[in-house]
Amino acid sequence: MNGTLVKNQLIFDFASGILGPAKSMFASTYLQLNSNASKIGTTFENILGENLMDNENIHPKNLKYTDCINGKDTNSTPILNDPVTSFFGNLNDLNWKQVYKGFKEYKASIDDKDELKLIKMEPGVSVPLHSHGGKEYILVLEGSFSDEYGEYSKGDIQINDQKIKHTPTASKGTGCVCLSITEKEVIFFGRYASFLNLFTFIKSFFKQK
């Protein structure tokens, strides 16, 4: 898959706020760990903010500015500094499930069609060759791993589609802890299609260069 394009799409979808809870959590962690991704995210947010300035006006009927001054403090979704810890708590205290020797996972209970889980691999452990039903997103939280396509360390993500077959191996020195998203279904229509299409369009600028 074209790495940059898919990554940028994830960031753009996050900035637009169209991702489900699992991917939102994944993407916010990615932006927190990866300064380059965070920079791209800010660019998108600036653009979307500018768009808001130009948005049409639909006036609220019963709302005055004094309602907001006297409004209650709704403490929802603060911009978190450490999404992983605030979501999972201390990773050492989790009830990890051993899948096989040296490979553990912890599934998050989150109401979403995508599955969010943590993966922990001991140093040198491999995942047998596999491919994917839907798309799979992996973000390295600690340590590093490598496969046929390269090496991935803290803050790096890898996005795999159905066509990719690979054998990830945790680094011998540190092992690795990763956050992963597995799509149960991949839908390329409706909301998502327009964004996929947007990036195809942006890609075309590079071709013309």
Added chain:
Amino acid sequence: MNRIQKDRDEMAFSEIFDFFAPKVNAYFIQNRIKFESSEELTQEVLSTVWLKSNQYDSKKSALSTWIFTIARNKKIDFFRKNSKINFKEEDIREFLYQDREIELIEENEAKKQIERINNELDEQQKIMIKMNFFENKSHKKIADELEIPLGTVKSRIRHILTKMQVFLR
């Protein structure tokens, strides 16, 4: 914004409210949130602007960006709390599209959109989008490099984005 942060100036806030409340409200409605809820969410967003004004740093981002991110986070929250509604929408879409060849639709749609957008943008607009989107250049920098006034860059980029917004719907 400075007046709000330093002096808790209610008049200054009312100006921000007058400008942004209708736009934020429209944003929620465009995201298929019903009027009643959109108004509640708009109140929450503007309350946050007032109550957490100290979290805003004008050096780091434009006010519109800050308000947009607050509104976006409220939207994500809203859909999470109402996830059943969300799933229903997903299901309807699946039903609508189930008999069609999805891959084909996607490819053709993308091609058509690219053609349409390409027809609408001139060379300079393409260059400006590229500089802004991919090279992370500020409007000021783009203005300097292309030797055109800053105001022109801002208004042109805004114009292009409005155009692109149509394709995001």
